[in-house]
Amino acid sequence: MAFDGITVAALVREFNDRLTGGHISKIAQTEKDELQLTVKTPDRKNLRLTLSANASLPLAAITEDGKPSPLTAPNFCMLLRKHLGGGLIKSITQPGLERCIRFDVEHRDEMGDLGTKTLVIELMGKYSNIIFLSDDNVIIDSIKHVPVSLSSVREVLPGRPYFLPNTVGKTDPLKEAEENIFHVLSASNVPAAKTLSSTYTGISQSIASEIVHLSGVDADLPASGLSEAARVHLAHSFRRVMEDVAAGAFAPCVLYQGEEPVEYSAFPITRFPEDSRMVSMASMSSVIVTYYRDRDVTSRIRQKSADLRKIVTNLLEKDYKKLDLQEKQLADTDKKDKYRVYGELLNTYGYELQGGEKSLTCTNYYTGEEITIPLDSQKTAQENARKFFDRYGKLKRTQEALSVQTAETRQEIEHLESISTSLEIALKEEDLTQIRQELTEYGFIRHHGPRGRKEKVTSRPFHYISSDGFDMYVGKNNYQNEELTFKTASGNDWWFHSKKVPGSHVIVKTGGREMTDRAFEEAGALAAYYSKGRNADKVEIDYVQRRELRKVAGAAPGFVIYHTNYSLMAVPKLLLREAEEK
The missing domain is CATH 1.10.287 (Helix Hairpins)
Structure with a gap:
């Protein structure tokens, strides 16, 4: 899902639990638009807080891996070290449900007097920024300068007063009464999800669609075209989610399709395809780091x-x-x-x-x-x-x-x-x-x-364990297919392959046991998923015991012939979790 106000709320809750009361021991500007703060917590742990105002990937998260610092620190970094180095994090807040986090830090000045300054990160796509404020809310400096020539709404320059612009006139959903939500839905001629995302601050189209799905109402109808009972139910569901946000009742998760992460959320995701799986995580930071790391791996592999x-x-x-x-x-x-x-x-x-x-x-x-x-x-x-x-x-x-x-x-x-x-x-x-x-x-x-x-x-080949405890191996390429079929598998093991389309060899090690119907179904689904027919509704799968297979003389690795086989129709989806390597 989008890096919306609810994601930020989950991060603020986590930051308050883990960072408030800690001292900032190190400040590094690892990129031109990214900071890494090392915070020594009250329980003497060192946590690394990454704040990025990158236009394409703005984020805030507690991360384990750090980046090397430049030999010469930029001016903005030096300024923060002077004013915030060794400072005590007093509070971490989010104004309303805005995509903005404020870190209030107590620090002694050159005279030894205590004062409080604020570091703000705005997570707003290409408008993202990291801004350093005085105790009277005046901008001391920012990681990106925004003169009037770039924005007629707000200048982000030293000496200018700081404020969050409300250019779209959205309403804070945390303060909205249920009856007002009902009236907003009643007056809208666009679908309910779009109505919620365009009316309320911090509500992305993704989370709005999730709330509509949870409510069981028709997502395609205009909000005003829903029955009164449906609008009442939807308004109640929306209000209940906002109460969970206010209470910090989050359940961070990442949604995977195959091995690729496709969405993340601060709440469990219910609207997803059958071949997807949801992985719950301990913190919103873990979700952010895992999601972008795995997405980066997928993107890098495609480039490679x-x-x-x-x-x-x-x-x-x-x-x-x-x-x-x-x-x-x-x-x-x-x-x-x-x-x-x-x-x-x-x-x-x-x-x-x-x-x-x-x-x-x-x-x-x-x-x-x-x-x-x-x-x-x-x-x-x-x-x-x-x-x-x-x-x-x-x-x-x-x-x-x-x-x-x-x-x-x-x-x-x-x-x-x-x-x-x-x-x-x-x-x-x-x-x-x-x-x-x-x-x-x-x-x-x-x-x-x-x-x-x-x-x-x-x-190495993929390794899955069926619901009935059978080891299932899937070749990732022709060499692995050859290895699995003619070296790993024994005569009574079962071999599965998509019929008339390229695909992986799937080997089920029986260990002398009788294969169950469930195991046949799961092996067939694997063979369909790891084939060229992955995006089809159904794929025909041939399966036969290993002893019936013969190599094709002079053919490429992994090509076999067989004269006796069974067939089944399989839905291409990943029914099993990959086994962990021992």
């Missing part, structure tokens, strides 16, 4: 694999064009038998020709029908027959060569499609190592570096 994706995509486009041309040429060779028949008929009926004819009409003794054979009037019957036999021989040789070439092109396409699916499955940088090795080994990309040296492989 971009060159491989491009190579595979270009090769596939080239092969599909080549296959189309080969198939057209192969279709043209189907008329070869016509020329053979022409030659044979000319050898049989050519004695009837006097010379100079442009055609010969005779009976085709293969079909019993009359046929007209075009002739070169400058050639004899025997010469025309030889010409047709030559054309037949050429087309026959072409057909034989094209049949081999077409089969090879189809095999290469199948191989590249399987590699493309492996790239979609890759979650970590080490998962790309074997894919790059395979592309190199089969000549799709050039080898770089000394021959014979291979990158160290640390990637």
